[in-house]
Amino acid sequence: MMRTLDLRGRALSAADLLALVPRAASDVGSAVDAVDALIQDVRDRGSAALLDQAERFDRVRPAAVRVTAEQLRAAEAGLDPAVRAALEEAIDRVRRTTAAQVPAPQTTEVAPGARIVQRWQPVARVGLYVPGGKAVYPSSVVMNVVAAQVAGVGSIALASPPQAAFDGSVHPTILAAAALLGVDEVYAMGGAGAIGALAYGVPDLHLDPVQVITGPGNLFVATAKRAVKGVVGIDSEAGPTEILIIADATARPDYVVADLISQAEHDELAGSVLVTDDPALADAVQAALPAAVAATHHRERVTTALDGPQSAVVLVDDLAQAVRFSNAYGPEHLEVQVADPQALLPSLESAGAIFVGDHTPVSLGDYIAGSNHVLPTGGQARFASGLGAYTFLRPQQIVEYDRDALAAVAAHVGALSDAEQLPAHGDAVRARFL
Known part of the structure; x- marks a missing residue:
């Protein structure tokens, strides 16, 4: 149902990984x-x-x-x-x-x-x-x-x-x-x-x-x-929603399947990606998907999303490679279902929100975790953040000098204004001491 992208045994640069990440065919x-x-x-x-x-x-x-x-x-x-x-x-x-x-x-x-x-x-x-x-x-x-x-x-x-x-x-x-x-x-x-x-x-x-x-x-x-x-x-x-799951041999296939489907039900262009270093887990997930999809309410939509180019099971050599792939992808939602998720967190640089452990599915964040679910999609998490109070705030600087403080730096202003050939800048300071 989901295509497999096998990266094992390949030395891939950051540019190579960017070219390989699965994306929906959506052109703003x-x-x-x-x-x-x-x-x-x-x-x-x-x-x-x-x-x-x-x-x-x-x-x-x-x-x-x-x-x-x-x-x-x-x-x-x-x-x-x-x-x-x-x-x-x-x-x-x-x-x-x-x-x-x-x-x-x-x-x-x-x-x-x-x-x-x-x-x-x-x-x-x-x-x-x-x-x-x-x-x-x-x-x-x-x-x-x-x-x-x-x-x-x-x-x-x-x-x-x-x-x-x-x-x-x-x-x-x-x-x-x-x-x-x-x-x-x-x-x-x-x-x-x-x-x-x-x-x-x-x-x-x-x-x-x-x-x-x-x-x-x-x-x-x-x-x-x-x-x-x-x-x-x-x-x-904002584009179609997406989930990327980093999972190892300790992950439960039924949890992974449920979480992949949960995002695929949003839209036919939704992206569901599993990145794992365990071929047995990949096989178990692929085997369980058809029955799980058939049982879900939006089965046609989910099938289209999982069959699309934006969804894949990605096989990697190790979790370090999984992290590099995830950072290149920049997922809206990143789940970490591994034996020691805390060991990976410092290296996971690009994600809208990160969901850690078996009992923190993305759907929790969609509704009631306390985090915000308006997150960057389409790789924008590599350079942008999700919605927060800061979205509506503008940092401003208020500058206040008294006469003595200005006098202490007047010569510096003059020297720099002359160096930039903007003498009126220095004159504006000197005018206050005539």
Whole structure:
């Protein structure tokens, strides 16, 4: 079911490994023209464009783009008690974990009367995107909103595609999660148009532009985030989800199989990769997959994902090679199911989040571990991090010198300004001592 990539006995450079990593055939650039047109349409026609796009892509025309306060209250009141309890627990755990990501201000006195204050200032307004295609993601509401709230963001706009099953409104579980978190600005809009609306604003909806847009989405959403980057900040260009499992002879094949399937059920382009130095484990996993896939709810989707070029069983000589392969891959989710996972952790440099041991499956992180599940995909973990409070914070330096402190370095400023042939810089200092 999953193809095998045998790297044993091969001396591979970092470039070789990068060329070998399995990826989905997804090209963000392929949708640029279509996305640009959709965003421009929203800029030109406002809510009328959003309604037309909803009818075209979501097969429903909402009665209104902005969700009412009454709809939010009704969704919260109608929320299943078990789901409410789970969401409240997730909110609490993610909030406590995220609080550790906000640095305290620091003051450095570089000389008497000369000090630099480092502070981390939140943006004032953000737009959070919650997808609504193949599944419903109230957990993504939690991850996005809590991170922004902990950072100190005061204004939050949430967008999620309209649902034909709910007369063009946002899915009620999404609305209930927003209501639980105190978010009252919610819009039934999806895809590239929604990203454009958040970035540029929609005057006839009284939707003001945001400063940062976060949240996962499909190819069109990822392309739209690339298109508006620079107008606003973004978290990343989220692509199909992925899991990479490093496992040795001590790993349980049934656990590995369950975890590979758990990510494959997201999307036909989802990537599931097992990297192991134990051929017997690889064989056991391959043997168990068909029956396990046949028994799962989204068996057709899972089959397509596991059969795709983005999924593979990778055989390596040893765990050191497994680590090198994983670092080249840069997985969104990395599981470590080996006898001594702590020995590998210092060398595992590139991963959105790392799940350690037999009893820490990725699905725990998707919902209630306390970590954030909005993570870099497509190898972006090699240079980017997942969503957190820091996504919405800007480090700033506040500089304050008194007269004596400035006098002590005036000659240095003058010397450097002359060396750079910018004499007015030195003159600006000398003017204070004439």
